[in-house]
Amino acid sequence: MNKSQFQRRAVALASLLFIAQTQALAQEALLESVVVTGTTEQAESITKPFSIITADELNANGASTVGEALRYQPGVSATGFGPNSSRPIVRGQDSDRIKILRNSAATVDVSALSFDHALPVDPFALHQVEILRGPAALAYGGNAVGGVVNLVDQRIARKPVQGLQGDVNLLGGGAADQTAGGFKLDAGLGQGVSIHLDGFKRTTRDLETPTFTDPDGVTGNRVQNSSSKSDGAAIGASFQTGNGYIGVSAERYNNEYGVPKSLDVRIGMESERYALEGEQNFNNAAFKQVKYRLAKTDYQHQEFEDGAPATLFVNDGVDGRVEVALQPFSIAGMNINTSTGVQFERTDFSAIGDEAFVPSTSTDQTGLFTIFRASRGQENSGVFEFGLRGDQVDVNAATSGLSPLNGPVAGAGVDAGPGINRSFSPSSVSLGYTAPIGNGWSLGGSVSRVERAPSSFELYADGVHVATDAYEKGNPNLQEERGRHLELTSTWAQGESKFNATAFASRYSNYIALIGRTGANAEFIEAPGEPPIQVFDFTAVPAEFQGIELGYQTAYAMGAGKLQPSIQYDLVRGKRTDGGGNLPRISPQRVVASAAYTQGGWTVTPELIWVSDSKAGAGDVEVEGYELVNLRIGKAFTWGRTGGEVFANLQNLTDELAFSATTLNTVRGYTPLGGRSALVGVKLAF
Template sequence: MIQPNPSTARRTYRLLPWTLALFTTIARSQPTPPPTPEIEDAPFKPVFVTANPLRSSNLQSPSSELDGNALALRRADSLGETLNGLPGVSTTTYGPMVGRPIIRGMDGDRIRLLQNGVAAFDASSLSYDHAVPQDTLSVERIEIVRGPAALLYGGNAIGGVVNTIDNRIPRDPLDGVSGQVDASYGGANNARAGAAQVEGGNGRFAFHVDAFDRETSTERIPGFARSAGQRALDGPDVPQPYGRIPNSDGRSHGGAVGSSYTWADGYAGISYNGFESNYGSVAEDDVRLRMHQDHIAAASEIRNLQGPFSQLKFNFAYTDYEHKEIDNGETGTTFRNHGYEARIEARHRKIGPLDGAIGVQLSQNTFSALGEEALVPTSQTTNAALFGLEEWSVTDALKLSLGARYEHVRIDPASGGNEKFANSPQRDFNAGSVSAGALFRLNPAWSVVGNVAYTERAPTYYELYSNGPHDATGQYLIGNPDAQKEKAISTDLSLRFASGPNKASAGVFYSRFRNYLTEFNTGRLVNDDDGPVAPGTDDALNEAVYRGVRAEFYGIELDGAWRVFDHGAQRLDVEFVADYTHARNLDTGEALPRISPLRATLALDYAYGPYGARAEMIHAWAQHRVPDNDLPTGSYTTLGVILTYKFRLGATHWLAYVRGQNLTNQEVRYASSVVRDIAPEGGRSVMVGLRTTF
């Protein structure tokens, strides 16, 4: 096992000024400067790599992507907050440094987080206070696929897939040296963030180096940290923070190096990246979380092969992750997760009218929670899967697809001398999934797309074996060692329009689960030994159990942009996004927890030559459909403004921006947040940023 090196990311960041100086010198020494990348977004339609190994630019699965300026202007302190507000996407949020994406009301192990198509093991799906060890400063593109993407990534992608893509292993030939620098300051937590990357090559060998750093203060809020409902439950003797969220500050930093060899028909390369962070738990004033991750990746692609397969793609990643929960300076629990994932995708030559690919995926990871307050036993999870996808272009207007995946999952717990886990049984699961889709073009601008899927998901180690206190979330979690597979039938249908800069999509979705596994608060307050305690007792924990129920999810997603003015150097676009998810327990009719309400975003995007201005109004309705023992959330309306200016200095291209958020200074509490009643989102704030490429 590769041992974590806590100083690796720190050393990488300290080398940043020297790295910039070195590559600036190299760039100046070139007799003929290489072409410099434009700050402008790419004018061509991007090809999705996440949901389809055939690399179709017109996906049947509902999807979104962020790159270029759009990603730079949305960047936040967490991956979840960066994506929050895209169609069907919300965030868990556990303070400004923590946020994992939620898609169509589904979170945890139902959303597959990938780096360049493979897993980077962490502990973010186990608990809402565990950050995703990845900063969007180091990402060049994010792809989000909503709905049942199980044909490629298994049952734990039933809600969708979020794939962050970087160029740490260069995939295309590079000539000369180029780079990028990003810096920003501001926001409700006075975030100071910066990143730099340099890459280059000689047309065959290519290299990549990057480093980033982000540091934040405690977050400013418009009023009380605790909601009115929570303050009423607290009683008169509980301190009520005002104006700031205690213990919400943090820092993360890291970097990467990578190299590849490219040729006309492919590439092969390897990379290393390190990530380190230290942030506070907003639920416990004295609890800090210190996280470290080492990630090694290898990738290769070979095209234009002879024989039955025309293309072969290979991805491999090994991750060593650790984080410690430190209470009053003493380590209470240490979480570790290390393992590998490997995927091979082979695209075959056409078989009659069928164009398709098959693949195999292998993974193994070992998760442990060590300490007197261990939450789960040390558990090794092994997964082996086969999958395939076939497409048939019946006519120029009609395309059909069929995908399938079969996987075997084994979970092997070890008590490690802890009596709580002495009788934890080994579990084996065989899970199968199948999906079918159709895309029908009504005319060059309009199309109808539909998908249906049957998906099975094996329960995770924490859903099976949890039995212990988790101080960072203020819960005592109890798993179900006899839990069975989740089974779901899902479908979605959408009408799409695309003509030049104008585009729109209106879709509906429906998923019906048998044995949907989720946390339910029992209403009991307990101590670290799961013994009942009275309200107001110091260090009291909310008891929560994992339970399987019949459940259904359905909703709508609207997304569109229309150019209403285009004359000379001026243009004006109107954009609209709205989504709604309804989720309930079919056994009781009760609402499922942490479901975002109806939300709508209206934006005006204006450009005049190098100048740009964007005004965005977001309204979220109140969420009163909550389970027993949960409090509702109120409605809010926020206003945001972004001003941009693009310019050029010599061979460098620059983007300067000012971003104002929540200018109405609203109290914003996400219904999807487990800490919504003690930690709202930030108040009125302004951020300034600068981005350059050379």
């Protein structure tokens, strides 16, 4: 879609807001205004670990991808296909088991299809990131069986904006020698109307690393073909109705980046997204609140080989969600809160070119869910939570054909043939309880049974995947993935001291994994004289995951300053229960420790990251652990009515050569983490 089309759609959305504003003004005459105070939590956050990472924390390390920015959050790692394509992994779960949301609506792209496909979101555009670790399938469907990463922006103001507000961020340096800048601007125009503008531009060179020798015998200190250029802009507008808000936004994102290992391949990405969002609060006998969201995304990326256009990936989608909360009521002395919702998604995917190893597919999903929360209403009483969800998922392939590997098979998408359709009806149920037990302590736990429909590529992939250097073969006969999950959580807070501990376990009867073949059919030869290619099958196997997450932080007065030490530890293990060994790409155990000292506007924060050796999975090798030493120095300032901070972020001070165990093994040896570097930045806020 060209820029003139984008502009026309933006104007159309502005017209839609005007109409909605008129309707909301009429509605004000009928509904009483309701003032809501307190903190709103995401669905299921009461009984599950929930983290919020602010924009300043995201931008502090200069990462150009969400995955790299979140890499060392508790329970979170990253796919790490070079610095430009890195998707979050939560508790060992990646790909289609992690739901990436934009303001609680779906993110439509092809990042789950392949490790070299980036998320069409830059950290500069975000206000915060919310991480829900563990199954969130009740609220967001089976694709959230591993967790949710919700990317929150302020393009649609959810509260009234007073006057003119904004910020400017500038970054320079780092291991990728980047030059980056972004701005956000919010203005309140009166009469409940707010507008928003933001934009960014970022360029990076090939990532600098300690000297290493890659699997091809090439020695150097750069991740080859890892440079990038990206930019984006967005506009949003909203109207505060007095009992809620309604708003629209439009955004465009462009990214051109290289693919490590495939030195002749670069990707040109374009994404446009249009969103409608609103919330209305009521003061009548039936309804308490209605929240609604609708988003449309037009996504495509073109792969270029030696500068010539190659495979074109297109994924267009629509996502909608309505959630209704009833007024609280009482039964047998229990105060009951309920929320019920419907969610629908439709995506249309196509790939045209030599790397089209998945046929054109459309996926339709409709889900109904309800969540009950019950408590006795006393200050120290516990809260029960019970939820149900049912989905209908249809995954339709436009063609099937002749598999290059072993004769006719449905879902090849290579030669024209009859289409193939699969329908699934996954369902999920969850029960949770949390309660304070005194002296700042609280305990909680949950049990759930979750089902997930297999994705289009797990069903229909059948061909050579150049980026992963593998032949990937789907199975059109796969059934719903089924898992049972148990989680126990304890928290403690006293003043500025906080402690949390979580233990979790998951067991799957048929975990869908990409597993390498062995024996006579383990390799595929694409053409005479070409090297053989490893064959991987999407196979359902019994599996289990277990892990723990610990965190502690406190604060001490030290003279005129304050010392704030913190430490976190996480561990996850994933293995097949049929004797097949460890699952691949599971994050090793890790410790992250820091101690921020603040005085007179200065903040100095040394940080130590320790990662142990990995446990080798089937078809993979053990990856050596590493230690990273980082140091951040910042100085807050005021300049008239403008405030801000200048900072320097010194990373990997010991120049440690480190490889990520969560990176695909065929690429890992080409993409070590960044070496010793200095990133400087400034933030202005007004």
